């Protein structure tokens with residue numbers, strides 16, 4: 001029996017060349033989860049170096065598993081923020097990406113949290129002049145009548161005025177609908193459902209579901 005035991009150096013050598021299943025076991029995830037993390041460091045032969053993998057894994061931000069509805073809220077934040085950045089020059093976008101890649105390489109993934117905290121603090125600061133009640137105010141019928149209601153939002157025209165749609169947008173009550181098939185995005189899924197009550201349809205984002213994107217690659 002004693003002959004079957006590996007020596008210390010043998011065990012060390014083994015830990016430097018783990019297969020996917022053993023490597024996944026080491027960091028406490030399924031082999032499939034680890035395989036999907038294509039950025040995980042690997043040896044040239046595809047095996048995993050245990051200590052390197054652990055160092056990389058400890059540097060990863062824990063990702064919460066969001067429900068589809070909460071992921072959808074996050075996706076809308078992304079869509080709205082990206083929309084604001086659409087006017088940016090490609091050179092500026094590349095510069096932002098390069099700076100972030102550099103800072104992440106230097107300080108690790110937690111740099112992303114610092115950036116998000118900076119952005120949120122800035123937005124809190126910018127937002128504080130107006131109360132929520134003022135910001136989300138929906139004008140009365142009489143006030144609406146004073147406006148020229150020349151533009152409606154396609155799908156929501158029957159039940160929502162332009163002003164109501166604008167306020168819905170400001171509250172991020174935006175339903176993303178595929179520009180190809182009209183399906184509604186809900187987190188990871190695309191369904192044939194109607195937008196939630198009181199939601200504006202975000203047609204300006206020109207987003208295609210994966211099925212339509214496959215049919216009509218941009």
Ligand SMILES: [Zn+2]
Pocket residue numbers: 178179180181182183208209210211212213
């Ligand atoms: Zn589609």
